[in-house]
Amino acid sequence: MALWTMGSEVYGGAWSTKAVQALFRDERRIGRWLEILAVLAKCQAAYGLIPDHAAAEIARVCRSLEVNRTVLEQLRADYEATGHTTYGLIRLVRERCGTDAGEWVYFGATAQDVADTWMMLTLRDAKKLISDDLNRLIQGLEALCRTHRETVMPGRTHGQQGLPITLGFKAASWLAEARRQQRRLAAFAAHGEVGQLCGAVGSLSGQAGAALDIQAMFCAELGLKVPDMSWTASRDLVLEWAAILANLAGTADRICREIYHLQRTEIDEVREGFVPGTVGSITMPHKRNPEISEHVGTLARVVRANAGILAEGGAHEHERDGRSWKAEWHAVPEITMAGAKVVQLVADLVENLEVDTDRMRHNLTSSQGFVYSEAVMMRLAGKIGRATAHRVVYEIAMQARDARLPFKEALLNSETVMAHLTPGEIEELFDPMTHVGQCLALVDRVLQEVP
Known part of the structure; x- marks a missing residue:
């Protein structure tokens, strides 16, 4: 380390x-x-x-x-x-x-028997600790979904405002993913967490005639499962652990990267909970940096890098290969420690997240109404066809942007649009809560899911 x-x-x-x-x-x-x-x-x-x-x-x-x-x-x-x-x-x-x-002492056994058995015992303990923080994250996301089920905000694609959504909808996406990660982590116990008492080449030759019975008792005494086959050269279980943590770190990084961007001064819709005494900068005293979000991104890179190292162990030579095995001495502790910290940090962040609903509304309004273009197009499509409606709304939107004209005003100025829609109908299309699609239903569906 x-x-x-x-x-x-x-x-x-x-x-x-x-x-x-x-x-x-x-x-x-x-x-x-x-x-x-x-x-x-x-x-x-x-x-x-x-x-x-x-x-x-x-x-x-x-x-x-x-x-x-x-x-x-x-x-x-x-x-x-x-x-x-x-x-x-x-x-x-x-x-x-x-x-x-x-x-x-150590009769008939080899170094890898002890080291691999210790590793599985340690990963079992680490899994429990990581699971506890993952449960906290899930509970925090559930609370966020419930509290902000109807909190309207801009939905963004390619970094630009697209259509209205709710914060609860965004959090429900995180929640569904976190629950999948929870199931993956729990599933590791089903075929992982096995002991290793197989000897120099995996044949248990050093344990004499009662070798399989000794192996079974050895694993049972330590609370591990008996391996169906020696895994001295078969490192897929270690790689599976790495894949689970890399996947989990990816979820955490996605959540934190989103919060990082939503905390930007120009957006300012959510903020990491502030702890008095925290210093963002020694040269710019006003700064409140998204320190947790940034650090999770750093740790996620550490996890992914070590997952790559462990993936190399899949190509083992003969019955034992020190090059691949010894790389685990470095990578398994690092990926486990960094992965655990990632989950702890993102759980803390979600529990203490500050949400600015007024700013969300302000940002949605600042789009000058262009976020309702889909609603206008779909209403027109029922009268002039979808392809034609897309062309008409596209041309109006592009011209309005060039002229710095609000989208609603541009629609009201369009003879084509006014030939098919009344001013009252256009006004109805600019109510954000009528255009969040199935956001509320999807939030409810995720919350009702039995984990």
Whole structure:
């Protein structure tokens, strides 16, 4: 982890939630590795692969060993000297075991068994924490939909005002997407969260005749599922986790990018909730920057970049490939921590979002009525045909823009339009609530959906 990002004592909080960051700290990782070794010994003793007294002693040492600075320094030195991820840990436990128990530490297993099992345990814990914040986001969006179901605002395409919509409609789009992400995250448990006790080439050769029974007990003791096949070279589960987080970060980035633009001074329809004491600029004291929205965009890029790294692991060679596997040591913690922070931030943002309904109305009015062109065209279409109506309204709209003339005035000046519509009919077409389409019905449909 880079000094200036996830691992920084000063700035680390901007790049991960504290809870998820703690899951990947060396103390937590080594502590969990020790627990995995204790469970492994217990399972092997249960099937007679190692002596009962050895398993008891190994468990005692693993569970009583304090992972402090001295231990971490020793493990660092051993890793740098040997280049092996778990050799130093095995020696650490073996040296603390009485009698001959140390000879049975980590019997018949390989480094990837421990590392992959730890990773799945950690992702399971991270998933729970991410799910909690995702639930907050969904609840915040539901509240936004209800409160602003009928709040009219400009709908925009290609950065330009298009037709009237409601803020509740916009939020319902976010809500429906967030719920889909919630289902994807929950579904990971169905075939992910599996243990890994498969040995050097995945054949469980080191676990003797009771290998499959030992593997099943090992996974059950840790609360993981038994893999149907060794996945030492099959990394699709890791890539699936990355894809889920990249997808989820995309949703958060979409919401935040929209808020970023709607907070622009020229638009100013919504704003991130202001916390007194927050400084937007040290040179422009008036600034209230969309800091959360911007940072979510930054973190989403970190997530997507690491998803790309993990995608490379799909092309594994033979039964184990260190190049692909070791890339996960960097990418899995980063993508998980950044992904967790993304969800926490967007949930906070939605919960505290400030909405300026007057500004929305003002911006809609400032369009000079051009946002009602579809309504005019569709009314005319019933009298002169759709293609002809489009041509007529298009020509009026373009001429009115060039002349800086309000759209309604241009319509009233058109002989073609007035030959088919009365002034009263034209006036009716300029009521925004009659032209939000099925916005209200769609909001209701999303809110009524059973998650």
